[in-house]
Amino acid sequence: MKSLITAVKEIHHGFLSLSVSERKNIFVVTLTLFLAFFSYPMIRSSATALFIDSYGAKSTPWIWLSSVMFLGISVSIINILQTLYSIGAIFNTIVATSIALMGGALIASFNGVAFGSGVFAVWKEVYIILVVHLSLGYLNSVINIKTAKLVYGPLGALGSIGGVFGGLLTTSLMKNVGVFYAASAGLFVLALVILIFSFTQKQFLEAKDKSPITSLEGKKAYVFSICGLIILSQFVINLANFKFNLGLEVFESADAKGAYLGNIYSSINILSLVVQLLVIPIAFKYLKIPIVHILVPVVFLVLIILDRGQFLGLLGTAILFVGFKGLDYSIFSAAKEMLYFPLTQKQKYGAKYIVDMIVYRASKMGISALLLVFTSLAFTQNMLLISVLLWISLASFMAYKFRSA
Numbered sequence: 458m459k460s461l462i463t464a465v466k467e468i469h470h471g472f473l474s475l476s477v478s479e480r481k482n483i484f485v486v487t488l489t490l491f492l493a494f495f496s497y498p499m500i501r502s503s504a505t506a507l508f509i510d511s512y513g514a515k516s517t518p519w520i521w522l523s524s525v526m527f528l529g530i531s532v533s534i535i536n537i538l539q540t541l542y543s544i545g546a547i548f549n550t551i552v553a554t555s556i557a558l559m560g561g562a563l564i565a566s567f568n569g570v571a572f573g574s575g576v577f578a579v580w581k582e583v584y585i586i587l588v589v590h591l592s593l594g595y596l597n598s599v600i601n602i603k604t605a606k607l608v609y610g611p612l613g614a615l616g617s618i619g620g621v622f623g624g625l626l627t628t629s630l631m632k633n634v635g636v637f638y639a640a641s642a643g644l645f646v647l648a649l650v651i652l653i654f655s656f657t658q659k660q661f662l663e664a665k666d667k668s669p670i671t672s673l674e675g676k677k678a679y680v681f682s683i684c685g686l687i688i689l690s691q692f693v694i695n696l697a698n699f700k701f702n703l704g705l706e707v708f709e710s711a712d713a714k715g716a717y718l719g720n721i722y723s724s725i726n727i728l729s730l731v732v733q734l735l736v737i738p739i740a741f742k743y744l745k746i747p748i749v750h751i752l753v754p755v756v757f758l759v760l761i762i763l764d765r766g767q768f769l770g771l772l773g774t775a776i777l778f779v780g781f782k783g784l785d786y787s788i789f790s791a792a793k794e795m796l797y798f799p800l801t802q803k804q805k806y807g808a809k810y811i812v813d814m815i816v817y818r819a820s821k822m823g824i825s826a827l828l829l830v831f832t833s834l835a836f837t838q839n840m841l842l843i844s845v846l847l848w849i850s851l852a853s854f855m856a857y858k859f860r861s862a
Contacts, residue, residue, distance in 0.1 A: 478599075482596060488653050489654055492619065493585065500559065531587060551591070552650050598806070601798070602798040605795060623646075692844040721778065725783045746796070751849065758842075
């Protein structure tokens with residue numbers, strides 16, 4: 458306990474020792490993410506409800522497919538624009554365009570144009586990725602890795618708190634004023650992000666001859682390795698999710714399933730917050746980042762082995778699912794951001810465009826498509842074990858291969 462208190466004091470001192478410019482950038486990005494995650498439940502819930510009313514639940518895979526396509530187009534455009542304009546101008550243009558597009562689609566939907574609900578549902582998948590990863594990309598480019606190790610835990614925690622409060626407000630608005638006003642409230646909160654992000658410095662890339670993605674030529678092996686980690690992590694997370702969903706069949710009614718899931722998602726949020734506030738700052742202070750990347754899948758492997766023993770039944774699978782989701786949202790997400798710091802300012806943006814905006818979504822779609830074909834519990838368990846072992850192997854290889862990166 459004494460060592461924990463000492464570590465917390467050292468971390469607090471580290472925050473106080475930051476320059477005014479660093480604290481300003483951290484505050485701007487923190488508030489941006491808080492507002493983004495606060496508004497997202499209102500926008501997401503409204504968009505999903507309107508789309509299902511118009512097209513039915515079985516049509517939702519089209520949202521995921523379309524969102525990846527439009528996300529790819531958006532990334533390509535941003536990649537070019539970033540050689541001409543500051544990241545602040547691009548970011549605020551994206552937010553303003555998103556508000557106009559989703560607002561227009563919302564109005565069209567409520568005037569009986571079903572296509573409006575489709576546009577709204579697709580773009581709500583795209584804008585949140587652009588907002589989150591452009592703001593994190595900006596922060597990565599204006600702070601050093603020492604500062605990043607201090608801030609990413611609390612930063613993620615505040616984002617999670619924003620999501621929790623936004624979810625509570627969404628439930629209240631849906632019950633009292635309905636979908637249209639809930640969505641409008643979400644778009645209004647999102648508009649505040651433009652004001653907040655205007656306080657960032659007018660940052661341009663250091664050279665105009667190459668775009669962020671083109672600048673990765675000499676770092677392809679490193680970036681491909683990060684892509685591999687993301688692919689394997691998404692395979693593991695979604696396989697665990699699918700296995701947990703299979704376990705829910707023990708409940709006879711939808712009400713019983715819903716009540717159980719409420720406790721599960723609360724547990725995920727609690728675990729994520731605890732890890733973000735307590736574990737991440739201490740782990741990043743005393744452990745090297747490659748070691749953290751090895752330990753995360755090792756913990757997952759332990760949970761898989763315990764679950765395979767079937768000593769706890771559904772509870773064991775629930776612990777597996779909560780552990781995977783909670784650690785994915787917290788320490789793995791933060792540790793992944795640390796992998797960008799060996800890159801140049803321009804390369805950081807290019808890597809995030811490829812890894813976080815494209816590969817992340819594509820790998821999630823890939824494993825989902827695979828599970829539509831192979832639906833047995835045996836396949837899920839075996840694929841889960843293979844994926845986590847490959848993840849440990851790749852993380853260990855990266856720790857050796859890129860130790861001087």
